[in-house]
Amino acid sequence: MSKSRFFKFTSGSLVAMLVAIGSGAAQAAEMGAKDEPIKLVMAEWTGQHVTTHIAGALLQRIGYKIEYVTAGGYPQFTGLADGTLDVTLEIWMNNVGDIFPKVLKEGKVEDIGQLGLQTKEGWVYPKYMTDVCPGLPDWTALTKPGCVQALTSPDTFPNGRLLDYPADWGSRSAQIIKDNNLPLTTVPGGSEGAMVAELESAVAAKKPLLMMFWAPHYVFAEADMGWVTMPPCKSQDNDHCINPPEVHKVVWSGFKGKWPAAYEFLKAFRQDAASQQQMILAIDRKGQDIDTVVNAWIDQHQAVWQPWVQEATR
Structure with a gap:
């Protein structure tokens, strides 16, 4: 769906839309610091870029400001722990090194669940x-x-x-x-x-x-x-060991308090392997722009992502 045809949400209209579509939901989560950018980690592989840009594009259209920040596999955890980074959406749990378990145990980051990627x-x-x-x-x-x-x-x-x-x-x-x-x-x-x-x-x-x-x-x-x-x-x-890994989403420990609705959205957010692989092919082999590919997916899959938005009503 093009931006001109996409319903552009303000914090007020987000709440109204969520109440309308979130049957049985009593109250929408607060937007929080919507004027401060949410910093999303960009890692070294295209699949992670796809995942991150889908989440980022939907967060923007909900009404948040987004900033994409390049960070290495291990250094990202230091940034998440001290709050200079906010979200990383594709952590392959068999490749996290020693820093992630340490900052997770210390409560400096929060694991918000599996991405759902079949690996x-x-x-x-x-x-x-x-x-x-x-x-x-x-x-x-x-x-x-x-x-x-x-x-x-x-x-x-x-x-x-x-x-x-x-x-x-x-x-x-x-x-x-x-x-x-x-x-x-x-x-x-x-x-x-x-x-x-x-x-x-x-x-x-x-x-x-x-x-x-x-x-x-x-x-x-x-x-x-x-x-x-x-x-x-x-x-x-x-x-x-080398086994099919789980892939998790991780946020800075203060994320939920600062951006409550975005937190609920990201907890619900998922990515499936078949869709991601086709988008990687379009970007890396067919030379298509990542924003074009991501927006096309969003346009064609409203039934997939709308429930993630509904989660922000809980």
Whole structure:
């Protein structure tokens, strides 16, 4: 729905609309400090950008001011803890490092629940690699000399190379490799974009590649990829294992008191993998502007997001 056709809410009209559509709701939450911008964290991957821009666009149309702030995977928690950042909407809970549990325990941030994103994470490979690594997807195929040789690079010789997440995302692969004595060495990717570029180059040249990756992502709509059946995780701490992660929403501890209606909205806010993957494809492969893609989704899915707004009446 275009901005010209979208019902623009003031704090008063928001309350009136919520009372009208929120059957049985007794009172709408207060808007709070609607003249102060809510600072939303922008992380390093497109899927998170989509999630954040959908929430931001709807908050703006409700009547809030929004500011998008770029922050790294771990540094964002420091900003949320001291109130210089307000919201981060796509925290993959198996990749939070040590800072998040600390500030959560101290009550400086609040976990406001799961995003609802259906996820997958692990080691992936182009399926043509079964020619040089017979036995895939079983992880033991990665120990065979021919497979190791195919994956070897100058910086990992004599081990095979595993393209890992960027350094500030953390690495669980290195510990799993060590625990299982695998002939592999992790090499951190520079960014999501750099990892995808290397994958696309490898696929075009039919070159062997093993990499840590996640879904939802548009690459799985374009390349025939396999998921390795992972080796055992022997860590006493499950956070160091590689499993399909939960994805949570986190806010600064003072958020609810400052922006009550926005807090209720964000608690109700959800994102599904199928929708996100299509939007990622439109942005990263088709070159469409993220605001255009997000506004189109909002236009076509009022029945999806209207209940999130209704939650602000509770």
